[in-house]
Amino acid sequence: MTDPTFPTMIDLAGVSKAFTLHAQGGVRLPVLDRVDFAVRAGECVALVGPSGAGKSTLMRLVYGNYRCTTGSIGIRHDDEVIDLAAASPRTILAIRRRTLGYVSQFLRVVPRVPTLEVVAEPLRMLGVDKAEAVDRARILLARLRVPERMWSLPPATFSGGEQQRVNVARGFAADYPILLLDEPTASLDAANRDTVVALINEARERGAAIVGIFHDAAVREAVATRTFDIEGVRAAA
Amino acid sequence: MNDTPLLQVEGLSKRFGRIAACDDIGFDLHDGEVLGIVGESGSGKTTLLRCLSALIAPDRGTVRYRMRDGSRRDVFALSEPERRLLMRTDWGFVHQNPRDGLRAHVSAGANVAERLMAVGARHYGEIRERATDWLARVEVDTARIDDAPRTFSGGMQQRVQIARNLVTHPRLVFMDEPTGGLDVSVQARLLDLLRGLTADLGLSAVIVTHDLAVARLLSHRLMVMRGGQVVEAGLTDQVLDDPQHPYTQLLVNSVLQP
Amino acid sequence: MTMPLHTEARAAGYNFAFLDEQTKRALRRALLKAVAIPGYQVPFASREMPMPFGWGTGGIQVTASLIGPDDVLKVIDQGSDDTTNAVSIRKFFRRMTGVRTTERTEEATIVQTRHRVPERALSDDQILVYQVPIPEPLRYLEPRETETRKLHALSEYGLMHVKLYEDIARHGHIATTYAYPVMVGDRYVMDPSPIPKFDNPKMHRMRSLQLFGAGREQRVYAVPPFTSVRSLDFEDHPFAVQTWDQTCALCGAGDSFLDEIVTDDRGGRMFVCSDSDYCSRRRGDGETDPARGAAAE
Numbered sequence: 001m002t003d004p005t006f007p008t009m010i011d012l013a014g015v016s017k018a019f020t021l022h023a024q025g026g027v028r029l030p031v032l033d034r035v036d037f038a039v040r041a042g043e044c045v046a047l048v049g050p051s052g053a054g055k056s057t058l059m060r061l062v063y064g065n066y067r068c069t070t071g072s073i074g075i076r077h078d079d080e081v082i083d084l085a086a087a088s089p090r091t092i093l094a095i096r097r098r099t100l101g102y103v104s105q106f107l108r109v110v111p112r113v114p115t116l117e118v119v120a121e122p123l124r125m126l127g128v129d130k131a132e133a134v135d136r137a138r139i140l141l142a143r144l145r146v147p148e149r150m151w152s153l154p155p156a157t158f159s160g161g162e163q164q165r166v167n168v169a170r171g172f173a174a175d176y177p178i179l180l181l182d183e184p185t186a187s188l189d190a191a192n193r194d195t196v197v198a199l200i201n202e203a204r205e206r207g208a209a210i211v212g213i214f215h216d217a218a219v220r221e222a223v224a225t226r227t228f229d230i231e232g233v234r235a236a237a
Numbered sequence: 238m239n240d241t242p243l244l245q246v247e248g249l250s251k252r253f254g255r256i257a258a259c260d261d262i263g264f265d266l267h268d269g270e271v272l273g274i275v276g277e278s279g280s281g282k283t284t285l286l287r288c289l290s291a292l293i294a295p296d297r298g299t300v301r302y303r304m305r306d307g308s309r310r311d312v313f314a315l316s317e318p319e320r321r322l323l324m325r326t327d328w329g330f331v332h333q334n335p336r337d338g339l340r341a342h343v344s345a346g347a348n349v350a351e352r353l354m355a356v357g358a359r360h361y362g363e364i365r366e367r368a369t370d371w372l373a374r375v376e377v378d379t380a381r382i383d384d385a386p387r388t389f390s391g392g393m394q395q396r397v398q399i400a401r402n403l404v405t406h407p408r409l410v411f412m413d414e415p416t417g418g419l420d421v422s423v424q425a426r427l428l429d430l431l432r433g434l435t436a437d438l439g440l441s442a443v444i445v446t447h448d449l450a451v452a453r454l455l456s457h458r459l460m461v462m463r464g465g466q467v468v469e470a471g472l473t474d475q476v477l478d479d480p481q482h483p484y485t486q487l488l489v490n491s492v493l494q495p
Numbered sequence: 496m497t498m499p500l501h502t503e504a505r506a507a508g509y510n511f512a513f514l515d516e517q518t519k520r521a522l523r524r525a526l527l528k529a530v531a532i533p534g535y536q537v538p539f540a541s542r543e544m545p546m547p548f549g550w551g552t553g554g555i556q557v558t559a560s561l562i563g564p565d566d567v568l569k570v571i572d573q574g575s576d577d578t579t580n581a582v583s584i585r586k587f588f589r590r591m592t593g594v595r596t597t598e599r600t601e602e603a604t605i606v607q608t609r610h611r612v613p614e615r616a617l618s619d620d621q622i623l624v625y626q627v628p629i630p631e632p633l634r635y636l637e638p639r640e641t642e643t644r645k646l647h648a649l650s651e652y653g654l655m656h657v658k659l660y661e662d663i664a665r666h667g668h669i670a671t672t673y674a675y676p677v678m679v680g681d682r683y684v685m686d687p688s689p690i691p692k693f694d695n696p697k698m699h700r701m702r703s704l705q706l707f708g709a710g711r712e713q714r715v716y717a718v719p720p721f722t723s724v725r726s727l728d729f730e731d732h733p734f735a736v737q738t739w740d741q742t743c744a745l746c747g748a749g750d751s752f753l754d755e756i757v758t759d760d761r762g763g764r765m766f767v768c769s770d771s772d773y774c775s776r777r778r779g780d781g782e783t784d785p786a787r788g789a790a791a792e
Binding site: 317318321340342343344346347350351352353354355356357359360361362364365382383 | 636645649651653654656657660661663664665729730731732
Binding site: 019020021022023060064065066067089090092093110111112113125 | 267270425426428429432436454457458471472474475478479481482483486487490
């Protein structure tokens with residue numbers, strides 16, 4: 001359902017990324033070379049390519065976590081397009097708060113914060129009132145089969161799969177216009193994988209622009225509207 | 238949200254003899270922003286904090302602050318009474334060693350209540366209620382309100398110091414290694430508390446730390462200092478995950494995964 | 496030995512009132528400044544006196560700088576004219592000046608006191624000189640002199656209430672009973688010297704000039720006549736003076752500050768006026784011991 005009338009949410013133009021390792025005598029590791037990549041609202045684009053090719057790097061560039069060496073990263077935020085490569089930290093934080101959701105492979109947890117609050121936090125940051133945010137968190141945790149007795153515990157001691165589900169719940173708590181998903185189903189069983197697939201499709205149907213890395217071909221099949229092969233923009237090492 | 242910066246720093250320099258402790262430093266801090274300053278001992282980060290908070294005067298440069306009435310004032314051009322009033326109402330300063338920020342011989346309650354009385358609160362019942370409320374917010378057992386802080390653990394003392402600073406609802410808090418001398422488990426609890434308080438109260442803060450994990454958890458933005466200069470600045474996760482400057486890379490690679 | 500004592504002192508080379516005239520002038524200049532800035536502590540060059548610091552050397556120097564041959568001096572210690580400190584200071588001034596001394600409050604032109612304000616109201620031609628051990632009311636909480644000066648200069652007196660807060664937190668009420676801090680002329684917080692807080696209200700808009708001298712600490716300060724002197728307090732814990740269930744066992748007074756006197760080693764005690772002049776005059780004026788009066792009936 002790539003409707004050409006839907007707005008372009010992500011628009012990368014001529015983006016290159018190279019790492020310079022000063023500790024290794026300034027050796028330069030090019031990763032991406034002149035990437036042009038656009039995603040419209042209502043699309044779910046799966047990044048494909050061999051591991052180490054730069055899929056995660058591309059995601060991190062779109063999230064503003066990495067700085068690109070050249071090029072521009074346009075993000076539609078509150079009806080204007082902002083170039084992340086030139087935006088101030090304050091603007092990037094505002095974009096992340098309202099526009100850009102990111103589900104990473106690993107949950108970075110704050111000690112002592114209970115699961116329910118971890119999940120509700122993105123909504124709280126948007127100014128949603130506490131009761132409503134917690135209600136939404138409950139629904140998501142229940143859908144992802146995180147046992148209710150664990151909701152009041154900090155997720156630090158949870159298993160990998162449990163942490164991943166908390167992470168997914170957190171990523172889907174706020175209805176972000178753009179969602180970046182880095183292996184959201186990696187350590188999940190079949191039932192939870194299906195739930196995540198359903199969540200992704202629901203998000204796309206409400207008009208989110210989604211970019212994801214899905215190693216599981218069945219999941220990719222079930223959610224992606226198209227693929228983007230990173231091999232074509234991989235920098236020659 | 239106000240688009241005028243709360244704090245605007247330009248060309249700030251401070252020398253001690255031949256050593257440039259701060260060299261031409263400038264940045265803006267907006268409402269609700271937490272800025273971390275990292276660097277090793279001697280990098281000038283503490284001197285910078287002391288200049289910013291008007292504890293010492295820089296040799297050159299300006300620090301402009303947006304007052305509660307919206308006017309923007311150079312903090313070094315304020316009269317001493319104005320500056321002192323600012324420091325005990327709209328600003329806070331959390332010292333690394335709670336002994337430097339607390340009165341050792343008066344009770345925890347009086348330590349918290351002092352700023353209220355300093356701005357004219359004269360109703361004992363109300364003062365005590367607010368002190369009790371703040372001790373509870375920083376998770377100090379309110380049954381100990383009348384005990385002297387010297388009978389408290391280090392972590393508790395630090396929390397009393399935080400309550401003492403926040404009781405007047407400051408808009409800007411300076412912190413110098415706030416989790417410095419504490420055990421790891423106590424640190425985690427304090428970090429969580431600070432993170433919650435800054436978010437809930439919409440506080441702006443400048444936090445000096447040499448601990449990158451503390452910086453990642455608390456700050457939105459980071460400045461990396463070395464030899465009195467800012468070598469790299471930006472979004473906290475950007476600076477830590479994709480460091481550009483050789484020194485920042487060295488710093489990030491020298492610690493266990495923050 | 497027919498020569499009056501003070502003539503003997505003059506013959507031995509002592510100046511009138513012990514201090515040399517330059518020192519007195521310097522002190523009077525400091526006192527004028529103190530009067531001009533009510534409650535403000537003025538430094539002065541305190542001299543060695545022929546008694547140790549802590550024995551009222553500040554008050555003695557203030558008195559010495561003011562006293563003239565026509566003055567009449569009264570000296571009290573804890574309200575009494577007969578205690579060691581009062582007796583020795585009175586004797587000192589008799590020898591050094593030859594002025595008349597008195598125990599009757601209304602006769603005196605200068606009343607030097609330690610720890611009390613006389614019960615009888617003073618008039619505008621009298622001067623009350625207080626002996627002060629620690630002039631700085633903020634010292635208890637702030638040991639740095641540079642900082643306390645700044646606090647006074649900027650009228651930052653929140654700290655003073657910290658002490659009162661601690662009192663209430665600890666005792667349920669303001670337990671400070673002497674040297675109770677006051678605000679003078681709505682500007683400076685002042686230590687009234689270790690008088691009981693019972694005497695604080697007497698300082699408010701007093702008709703006579705009040706001067707304070709701290710010898711060891713080298714400070715003088717003043718409350719000019721008719722100056723407001725307000726005791727610090729909280730809205731919900733207002734300032735209140737001490738009260739007693741008893742009246743004075745000797746004169747029956749119910750309006751004076753009472754001292755508790757242990758009368759034997761079997762727990763016997765009685766309460767009597769601390770102001771000895773006030774008490775004896777009331778008895779002379781016909782007031783009787785209520786206990787004895789009851790027995791007579």
